Amino acid sequence: MIYWVVWFAQNKLVHEGYRSSIYETSTFIKAFVSEQDTICMADEHTGPTVVSRWEAPPLSVxxxxxxxxxxxxxxxxxxxxxxxxxxxxxxxxxxxxxxxxxxxxxxxxxxxxxxxxxxxxxxxxxxxxxxxxxxxxxxx
Missing domain, CATH: 3.30.420.10 (Ribonuclease H-like superfamily/Ribonuclease H)
Structure with a gap:
């Protein structure tokens, strides 16, 4: 996730001329982690919510x-x-x-x-x- 944030900040600099500060970047990371923790918390009616983005390849691949x-x-x-x-x-x-x-x-x-x-x-x-x-x- 940190690599993505750095990549995103570089793209903003290249394409929009906007340079993010270290404070902005660290605040974004903390907010993202907090949001992920909230998403994964157990809901009393539906049980835990798990967000999965990576999909496994087929066997032997x-x-x-x-x-x-x-x-x-x-x-x-x-x-x-x-x-x-x-x-x-x-x-x-x-x-x-x-x-x-x-x-x-x-x-x-x-x-x-x-x-x-x-x-x-x-x-x-x-x-x-x-x-x-x-x-x-x-x-x-």
Missing amino acids: VKVNSDSAFIWQDRAATSGVVARDIEGLVMAAYVIPHSNVLDAFVTEALACKFAVQIAKDMRLLNVLAKDMRLLNFYCS
């Missing part, structure tokens, strides 16, 4: 998610990649900084490239991609 953030003024970017198994356990997580990046589209492409490279390095054969397509790798 690893789900690899990637995303990126781009700072136009600095031509700098950061990609993040997370690989999770069927139980949601993190098998690998990487953050990769980039410099001299042309635009946000290139940043997304770099994130995808690193996701594929990490899956290949881990010798994974069945990978669920960001768009829910099953990728079959042959690792020699």
Whole structure:
């Protein structure tokens, strides 16, 4: 969640020219956590409410998610990649900084490239991609 907040703040800076203060960012995180705690509290009539966003991949498949953030003024970017198994356990997580990046589209492409490279390095054969397509790798 913290990574998302940082990504969101970077997008506001790049696209709207608005720089969030540390106080605003920490206040947003505290409010978000408080809201999540409220959502998950047990309702006396319906029982506990559980909010789930991550969906497990099929059996013997690893789900690899990637995303990126781009700072136009600095031509700098950061990609993040997370690989999770069927139980949601993190098998690998990487953050990769980039410099001299042309635009946000290139940043997304770099994130995808690193996701594929990490899956290949881990010798994974069945990978669920960001768009829910099953990728079959042959690792020699």
